[in-house]
C-alpha cells in the first residue's frame with residue numbers, strides 16, 4: 155500500500171456520526187451563510203486562540219485581506235513579510251493596493267529573520283506580516299518590539315499554525331490580528347473553503363465583521379465598500395464539531411514529528427528544528443537535503459508521497475515580477491526552496507507508514 159501525504163478520509167471516518175448529524179441539522183436550519191453554527195464556532199475558536207474575538211471568513215486569503223484592511227493598509231503602503239510562504243500572504247497585501255516588502259528567512263526556523271526587519275522599514279511601511287510557517291511560530295517578541303517602536307501594525311499569518319504557541323501565548327492572540335485558513339488539509343480543516351480573523355481588539359473585530367459582509371452593519375446600509383467574504387454555515391457546523399478534537403490531533407502530529415526526529419537521526423536529511431520556547435504544531439514536517447529531487451524520486455519509487463512547500467519563493471514568482479526582484483535577493487529563502495521536502499504528516503498516520511518512510515530515507519542515505 156502506498157503511503158499518502160495526508161488522509162482526509164481517515165479523519166472524517168473517525169468522527170463521521172458527529173459530522174453527519176451536524177451537517178444534516180445545518181441543512182435543516184437553512185442557515186447556509188454565517189448564522190448560528192458559524193457564531194458557535196467563532197465562540198469556540200476565539201478562546202482556543204487565547205483571543206477575545208474570532209470572525210469566520212471565506213478563506214485564509216480573505217482573512218488576510220480583511221485583517222490588513224482593518225488596520226488601514228491601503229494604496230501605496232508597504233507591508234513587510236517573507237518570500238518563503240504561500241503566495242496568498244503577498245497576494246492579500248496586493249489586494250489592498252499595498253506592496254509586499256520581503257525580508258529573508260532564518261534558515262533554522264524557516265521564519266522571517268527578525269534581525270533584517272528594521273532595515274526594510276521606510277516611511278511607507280504600515281505593517282509586518284510574520285508567517286508561522288509549517289506550524290512553528292515566528293519570533294514574535296522582537297517583531298512586536300519593532301512594531302511598537304516604529305508605529306506599525308502586526309498581522310500574524312497563522313494559516314498553518316492552529317494552536318501553536320510562542321512563549322506560552324497562542325498564535326492569533328499575539329499581534330494586532332491573526333489569520334487562519336481552514337482549507338481541508340490544514341490542521342483544522344473545513345469541508346470546503348474557510349478562514350478566520352482573530353484579535354483582542356473589539357474595534358478591529360467590528361471592522362473585520364463589517365468588511366466581510368458588504369460593509370454593512372444593517373441590511374441595505376453600506377458604510378464602506380465591503381466584500382462577500384462570509385463563512386458558510388456548513389463549514390461552521392463542521393468546524394464546531396472538529397474543535398472538540400483539534401488538541402488531540404495536534405498532539406498526534408507532534409508524536410508523528412517526534413517519531414520522525416528519532417527515526418531519521420543519522421540519515422542524510424536534516425530534520426526540522428523545533429525551538430524550545432515554542433509549540434510547533436507540524437502542519438508540515440519539512441526535511442532538507444542537498445539532493446532533494448533525487449530523494450523525492452527515491453521515495454516516490456518506494457510508493458511514498460512527498461511535497462515541496464514551496465518550490466519557488468514569492469519574489470521569483472512571475473505574478474510579482476513588478477517588484478523587480480531576481481535570484482540572489484533573498485538567499486536563505488532560495489536555498490530553502492531548493493532543498494526542502496515535506497514528508498507525509500497527518501494525525502492518523504500509522505506507525506508502519508512512518509517506519510517505511512524512515513527505512514526508505516536510510517536506504518537512500520546509504521547509497
Ligand SMILES: Cc1ncc(COP(=O)(O)O)c(C=O)c1O
Nearest residue numbers: 213214215240242313335336337
Ligand atoms: C501561509 C499561508 N497563508 C495563507 C494561506 C491562504 O489560505 P486559503 O487557502 O484558505 O485562502 C495559506 C493556505 O494555503 C497558507 O499556507
